[in-house]
Amino acid sequence: MADVAIVSAGQSVFTRSCGESIRELAFEAFKEALEGLDITTGDIDASIICSAPEYDKQRSPAGLISEYLELTPKPSFYVETVCSSSSTGLRVAWSLVKSGLHKMVAVIGFQKMSELSSRDAAERMGRGADIIWESPFGLTMPAGYAMYAQAHMDKYGTTEEHLAKVRVKNSHYGATNPKATYRKELSLEDILNSEVITSPLKKFDCCANADGSSCIIVARGDVAKGITDKPIWIVGLGAATDTMTMAGRELLTGLKCAQEAARQAYKMARLKPQDIDVAEVHDCFTVSEILAYEDLGFAKPGEGVGLIEDKETYADGTIPVNVDGGLLSKGHPIGATGGSQIRTIVRQLRGEATEAQVKGAEIGLVHNIGGIGQYGNVTILRR
């Protein structure tokens, strides 16, 4: 069966409020992805539209966006796993191309969150947890991850300072990313003194809601080689689902869905954690990045804080992580986030990152989590 490659990746600027309709927002990423490619919209066989529902008023956005991007009459459909929707979209695109059904597929993620107040967005996001047994009792996303933070602190002695150091790093790199919502470097004191959201997480331990879009174009290997001299190969894919209820989880010091997705992706790619040159991980909260270090095998359980303490996840460290600023700086427009992470790794592997470029990066990993830690997606890319 044919190999599958990414031929191009684009994203809009991520912002608190874009002032555009969702179709115009999707166009921003699509336009960047098509720039410099000698193809037309007619060459794209299918489009996969990814977002979390109910943040804007439009129902069935796949039809609307495919019409606006002139992708009709080719098939277009909707994929959703909350915050990991566009990584799931990439997995579906890979399957469609690998099966021989299509030769080129566009994965377009978007989210327009600014139509809702921060309070309504938190309630809407809470519906990504169990709406009968858990979210009505206050289980918002920050509250769920605060439980993970508390469990990690209790078991391994992790401190609020350790968590804050993740945001120090990510704000440092976010300051160089022209597409990030927040481009201001934050000090340890700024973070530790920010308002408590849900203890132990403070405002700057949290990512912010944002508007944004992303677009990844995937093609059959031979087609990809005809379009670009820098195809980026999809060599490992992993996906897993944990219980939706927090009460059903066996583990609170790591995400089982991420551990399982990582195991599958490394196996498919025949690679180990030590082989990864650069990674994008789902830092929806500072603690999430520490959990990711451990779930991906970059550190042993309980030893993730050592990586941030020793600056090993900075661009010149042993395993650079989120050197585009991560969700913490870029903002987290739910359906667009996975595609934005993939775009960063594509640019890193092509040596085209305008932010911090990791020298000689050949293999990159994307870790994208959906909901309150129930959907895990890990993708490994190679140049």
Ligand SMILES: CC(C)(COP(=O)(O)OP(=O)(O)OC[C@H]1O[C@@H](n2cnc3c(N)ncnc32)[C@H](O)[C@@H]1OP(=O)(O)O)[C@@H](O)C(=O)NCCC(=O)NCCS
């Ligand atoms: C942390 C949080 C509760 C703050 O919400 P809030 O107190 O209602 O804040 P608002 O959204 O009203 O913003 C108030 C100000 O703080 C800023 N701000 C909000 N969150 C921020 C963050 N994480 N980092 C930096 N600044 C932030 C806003 O830009 C705004 O500044 P401005 O008035 O100059 O524009 C909210 O950002 C949040 O819920 N984040 C988590 C999102 C989430 O769960 N995503 C899914 C993860 S799986």
